[in-house]
Amino acid sequence: xxxxxxxxxxxxxxxxxxxxxxxxxxxxxxxxxxxxxxxxxxxxxxxxxxxxxxxxxxxxxxxxxxxxxxxxxxxxxxxxxxxxxxxxxxxxxxxxxxxxxxxxxxxxxxxxxxxxxxxxxxxxxxxxxxxxxxxxxxxxxxxxxxxxxxxxxxxxxxxxxxxxxxxxxxxxxxxxxxxxxxxxxxxxxxxxxxxxxxxxxxxxxxxxxxxxxxxxxxxxxxxxxxxxxxxxxxxxxxxxxxxxxxxxxxxxxxxxxxxxxxxxxxxxxxxxxxxxxxxxxxxxxxxxxxxxx
Numbered sequence: 455x456x457x458x459x460x461x462x463x464x465x466x467x468x469x470x471x472x473x474x475x476x477x478x479x480x481x482x483x484x485x486x487x488x489x490x491x492x493x494x495x496x497x498x499x500x501x502x503x504x505x506x507x508x509x510x511x512x513x514x515x516x517x518x519x520x521x522x523x524x525x526x527x528x529x530x531x532x533x534x535x536x537x538x539x540x541x542x543x544x545x546x547x548x549x550x551x552x553x554x555x556x557x558x559x560x561x562x563x564x565x566x567x568x569x570x571x572x573x574x575x576x577x578x579x580x581x582x583x584x585x586x587x588x589x590x591x592x593x594x595x596x597x598x599x600x601x602x603x604x605x606x607x608x609x610x611x612x613x614x615x616x617x618x619x620x621x622x623x624x625x626x627x628x629x630x631x632x633x634x635x636x637x638x639x640x641x642x643x644x645x646x647x648x649x650x651x652x653x654x655x656x657x658x659x660x661x662x663x664x665x666x667x668x669x670x671x672x673x674x675x676x677x678x679x680x681x682x683x684x685x686x687x688x689x690x691x692x693x694x695x696x697x698x699x700x701x702x703x704x705x706x707x708x709x710x711x712x713x714x715x716x717x718x719x720x721x722x723x724x725x726x727x728x729x730x731x732x733x734x735x736x737x738x739x740x741x742x743x744x745x746x747x
Contacts, residue, residue: 470695470707471707471709473709473710473732473733474693474695474707474732474733517564518564518565518566518600518737519551519554519555519563519564519565519566520535520565520566520567520568521547521548521551521565521566521567521577521580521581521584522540522543522547522567522568522570522577522580523540523541523543523544523568523570524536524568525537525538525539525540525541525568526538526540526568526569527539527540527568527569527570527571527572527639528569528571528637528638528639528640529638529639530627530636530637530638530639530640531635531636531637531638531701531702532627532636532637532664532667532694532696532697532701532702533697533701534697534698534701535568539572540568540570540572543570543573543577543580547580547584548580548583548584548586548587548588549587551565551584551587551588552584552587552588552590552591552592553591555588555591555592555595556588556591556592556595560592560595561594561595561596561741562595562596562597562598562740562741562744562745563588563592563595563596563597563598564598564599564600564737564740565581565584565585565588565597565598565599565600565619566599566600566601566737567580567581567601567602568602569602569639570602571639575604575610575613576602576604576605576607576610577602578604578610578611578613578614579613581599581601581613581614581617582613582614582616582617585597585599585614585617585618585619586617589617589618596620596621596741596744597619597620597621598619598620598621598622598623598660598737598740598744599614599619599621599622599623600623600624600625600736600737601614601622601623601624601648602624603624603640603644603645603648604648605644606644606645606647606648606651608651611648611651611652611655612655615652615655615657619657620658620744621657621658621659621660621688621740621744622652622657622658622659622660623659623660623661623662623688623736623737624645624648624649624652624659624660624661625645625661625662625663625736626642626645626646626649626661626662626663626677626680626681627640627645627662627663627664628663628664628667628669628677629663629669629673629674629676629677630642630673630676630677630680631669631673632667632668632669635702636667636702642680645661646680646681646684647684649661649681649684649685649686650684650685652685653684653685653686653687654685658687658688658744658747659685659686659687659688660686660687660688660689660690660736660743661681661686661688661689661690661736662689662690662691662692662735662736663677663678663689663690663691663692664692664693664694665691665692665693665694665706665708665712665713666693666694666695666704666705666706666707666708667694667702667704667705668705668706671712671716674691674716675716675719678716678719678720678723678725679723681725682723682724682725686725687725687726687727687747688725688726688727688728688743688744688747689720689725689727689728689729689730690728690729690730690734690735690736690738690743691713691716691717691720691728691729691730691731691734692713692730692731692732692733692734692735692736692738693707693708693713693732693733707732708732710731710732713730713731713732713734714730714731716730717729717730717731726747727743727744727746727747729743
């Protein structure tokens with residue numbers, strides 16, 4: 455394994471390992487879906503966060519719609535979504551999201567959003583309206599929501615929970631020691647609190663970690679234990695890939711065997727479904743994970 459350097463230093467330039475190389479997005483399914491998203495004026499995390507799996511997923515006609523606009527109030531060091539002052543919420547967005555996803559004849563959909571700390575409820579009511587619109591348009595569709603932490607405020611989390619998505623996901627992203635550097639406006643404890651609250655309300659809970667930001671494996675193992683202790687039932691683990699030179703550098707490329715080892719540990723800890731591989735992302739093949747539960 456290559457040597458890990460301290461977070462904040464710049465690793466020497468090098469070629470990406472073969473296990474994290476992907477082909478450019480292409481194919482008729484990809485182009486058709488892109489046109490439909492543009493037509494409705496929607497945003498996807500696939501594009502806004504520069505996901506490496508966009509070609510594969512869009513050709514499978516699966517995507518993660520990002521609601522609440524495409525400008526985030528937080529400045530996480532790993533994320534390619536723009537930071538700034540968001541525009542007002544679009545009241546037609548719930549209907550447009552439902553129209554897009556119902557029109558794709560999907561069995562499962564994933565919704566996420568930017569953080570909207572500018573709003574009194576963090577956007578919780580907009581979340582609920584979108585879930586309900588999608589339920590009305592496609593009653594048999596499974597709905598997974600990848601939500602912000604809402605500052606772990608129960609009254610805001612409950613607005614989303616009471617709209618009854620099938621899976622509620624919130625990403626821990628990294629180990630406790632690196633939280634302030636990686637996502638300065640969030641906190642490890644707050645994220646665990648949001649997951650625990652959703653689990654106590656009976657939700658099927660899910661979370662994700664990125665590896666390669668400077669963590670060691672003992673810290674990852676502790677994060678997995680903390681997630682299970684707070685009621686998380688589904689886990690994804692993937693390699694962090696730097697979107698640009700303005701983002702945090704990759705400190706280490708963990709080999710596929712490490713992801714396999716961590717996946718085995720997660721199952722031993724009691725996670726009911728686990729996806730652990732370098733190119734796994736929090737919503738990657740979410741429909742397949744959910745269908746096995």
